[in-house]
Amino acid sequence: MIQFLNTFRSHLTSVLLTGLVAIVTIILPASPVLATSVYDLPIVSTGDDTWIVDDGNVLSRITEGNLAAASQELQAQTGIEVRYVTIRRLDYGETIDSFADALFSSWFATPEAQANQVLVALDTVTNNAAVRSGEAARDVLTSEIADSVASATMMAPLIEGDKYNQAFGDAKERLVSVISGQGDPGAPSLTQDIDIDRNFATAEETEASRSNTTTIVIVLLVLATVIPMVTYYVLYQ
Numbered sequence: 002m003i004q005f006l007n008t009f010r011s012h013l014t015s016v017l018l019t020g021l022v023a024i025v026t027i028i029l030p031a032s033p034v035l036a037t038s039v040y041d042l043p044i045v046s047t048g049d050d051t052w053i054v055d056d057g058n059v060l061s062r063i064t065e066g067n068l069a070a071a072s073q074e075l076q077a078q079t080g081i082e083v084r085y086v087t088i089r090r091l092d093y094g095e096t097i098d099s100f101a102d103a104l105f106s107s108w109f110a111t112p113e114a115q116a117n118q119v120l121v122a123l124d125t126v127t128n129n130a131a132v133r134s135g136e137a138a139r140d141v142l143t144s145e146i147a148d149s150v151a152s153a154t155m156m157a158p159l160i161e162g163d164k165y166n167q168a169f170g171d172a173k174e175r176l177v178s179v180i181s182g183q184g185d186p187g188a189p190s191l192t193q194d195i196d197i198d199r200n201f202a203t204a205e206e207t208e209a210s211r212s213n214t215t216t217i218v219i220v221l222l223v224l225a226t227v228i229p230m231v232t233y234y235v236l237y238q
Contacts, residue, residue, distance in 0.1 A: 038092070042054055046108065047118070053069060056089055057088055072085075081141075086123070096129070100124070104122065114135075120132065131151050141180050149188045150188070158171060
């Protein structure tokens with residue numbers, strides 16, 4: 002009988018601890034290790050034939066081929082190089098704008114290297130996009146058009162249901178038209194409002210989430226300790 006009670010108590014403790022580990026794994030925020038850094042991406046420089054870096058793994062081979070062909074042709078015609086990047090996850094507190102700035106500066110370190118460059122970046126977690134360009138490229142691709150490509154042209158297909166291939170295809174068509182001197186076809190009309198400024202948790206929201214998580218973990222730890230003791234007391238008294 003005593004052996005049975007000891008076995009039962011041990012089994013109950015094991016079940017509670019296993020459940021605790023499973024719950025903590027689910028409710029705790031994702032590790033920052035999963036975030037994409039500019040240093041995780043291939044090194045690209047002026048003149049490279051690397052036109053697409055699909056780190057987010059959302060583009061089809063057909064789309065990648067179309068983007069690469071359009072960029073090669075645009076480079077040959079105008080000297081301007083357009084590159085497309087998707088990433089899986091931003092680090093805590095970072096936005097797609099800050100990431101695009103860092104990546105653009107990392108790939109093209111000087112104003113001369115940046116001059117004819119255009120970078121289109123998308124984070125597949127927030128579905129926010131950013132477009133960066135050098136000084137010479139901005140002579141044809143104005144800041145207003147670049148912002149519109151990121152916030153409207155690419156957003157419309159994503160709102161409809163994460164249509165990444167269409168989003169990049171539409172962005173490519175508009176960029177090629179503008180940069181090659183054919184004129185700006187304009188952005189599609191959006192059918193709903195988007196918060197393009199923030200699709201990530203603020204520090205206050207994250208802190209509140211952590212506080213709630215800590216409370217849950219403490220309660221579970223207490224239960225994992227108290228229940229076996231109570232069970233032992235009831236069965237032995």
